[in-house]
Amino acid sequence: MNKNFILNNKKVLKENSFPYFVAELNSSHFGNLDYAKDMITEAKNAGADCVKFQSWSASSLYSKTYYDENPIAKRFVKKFSLCEDELLELCSFCNQIGIDFASTPYSNEEVEYLLEKCSVPFIKIASMEINNHEFLRFIASQNTSIILSTGMSTYDEIIDAVEVIKSAGNENLAVLHCVSIYPLDPNQANLNNIIKLRELLKDIPIGYSDHTVGAEAAIAATVIGSPIIEKHFTLDSAKIGMDNQMATMPEDFKSMVEGCKLINSIMGTDLREIAQEEYEQRIMMRRSVVSRVAIPKDKIITTEDISFKRPGNGIPPTEASIIIGKKAVRNIEADELLNKSDFI
Numbered sequence: 001m002n003k004n005f006i007l008n009n010k011k012v013l014k015e016n017s018f019p020y021f022v023a024e025l026n027s028s029h030f031g032n033l034d035y036a037k038d039m040i041t042e043a044k045n046a047g048a049d050c051v052k053f054q055s056w057s058a059s060s061l062y063s064k065t066y067y068d069e070n071p072i073a074k075r076f077v078k079k080f081s082l083c084e085d086e087l088l089e090l091c092s093f094c095n096q097i098g099i100d101f102a103s104t105p106y107s108n109e110e111v112e113y114l115l116e117k118c119s120v121p122f123i124k125i126a127s128m129e130i131n132n133h134e135f136l137r138f139i140a141s142q143n144t145s146i147i148l149s150t151g152m153s154t155y156d157e158i159i160d161a162v163e164v165i166k167s168a169g170n171e172n173l174a175v176l177h178c179v180s181i182y183p184l185d186p187n188q189a190n191l192n193n194i195i196k197l198r199e200l201l202k203d204i205p206i207g208y209s210d211h212t213v214g215a216e217a218a219i220a221a222t223v224i225g226s227p228i229i230e231k232h233f234t235l236d237s238a239k240i241g242m243d244n245q246m247a248t249m250p251e252d253f254k255s256m257v258e259g260c261k262l263i264n265s266i267m268g269t270d271l272r273e274i275a276q277e278e279y280e281q282r283i284m285m286r287r288s289v290v291s292r293v294a295i296p297k298d299k300i301i302t303t304e305d306i307s308f309k310r311p312g313n314g315i316p317p318t319e320a321s322i323i324i325g326k327k328a329v330r331n332i333e334a335d336e337l338l339n340k341s342d343f344i
Contacts, residue, residue: 003203006145019222021049022050023046025040027242126149208229289307291306292305295332329344
């Protein structure tokens with residue numbers, strides 16, 4: 001049975017359906033608003049359903065103690081962060097061109113702004129917040145769709161975080177398997193965690209936040225039914241920046257989406273449907289009841305009198321018993337396709 005996740009904009013995401021693609025722009029816009037808009041346009045053209053930014057600021061991300069010890073870090077955060085007005089402008093731009101806008105908040109105020117001013121389709125909770133239960137409760141209390149990343153966390157920590165969110169009255173939750181290494185060696189992707197998380201969390205859809213370079217991991221996650229694929233996105237992976245070198249270029253992102261779309265189509269559904277072409281093949285390839293030997297008129301038929309050969313437009317093997325014990329109404333040659341009307 002598919003597990004559904006409903007976004008705030010009423011889009012329904014289902015396991016084993018074509019994934020919802022989130023292009024993570026992180027700081028690959030380098031604090032440049034026009035460049036960010038170009039990224040949004042290219043992400044949409046590449047097949048992304050949503051672009052996601054970061055709502056962090058110098059005050060919401062690190063402590064004064066850290067900045068005192070790492071003064072360059074504060075300048076970096078300020079340079080690449082986006083203020084509220086800039087986020088709102090990017091949100092409006094997304095609405096204009098028809099792609100979802102989202103951002104990851106790091107404070108209560110940032111959560112409220114994204115929901116009230118930007119009407120985001122979901123709140124994305126970063127992996128680093130998995131044990132920040134007070135923050136999880138606050139987000140859960142906002143009556144919003146939630147996507148929770150799980151990098152750096154144990155199964156017990158994930159289960160605890162989910163219980164915190166649910167106990168705050170929010171059941172509209174999706175979880176992303178994630179390994180917080182940038183870039184991630186594909187051999188460390190461990191996508192079987194998606195299957196295990198499904199077993200542990202049962203009613204919660206499990207997607208994938210991919211930090212590998214290339215499309216293979218995302219395609220593999222699609223094979224096992226992940227309804228959400230998040231992938232870092234950039235216009236120029238050669239630029240030096242936070243996680244930018246492992247981010248995906250537009251043409252590669254598009255190729256990934258197309259690959260996932262193809263594999264999703266190949267996987268199909270759990271409904272067993274026989275195409276018309278297969279019905280036609282059955283006639284040619286299945287077997288029917290034939291006479292093993294010549295059968296004279298009035299002979300009572302036994303199992304020794306029959307065999308099974310192609311084509312399949314006669315009496316099927318599963319119905320052979322209906323002529324056993326009956327009398328032949330005509331002389332039948334050996335190796336002849338038999339019909340029900342040949343017997344009484």
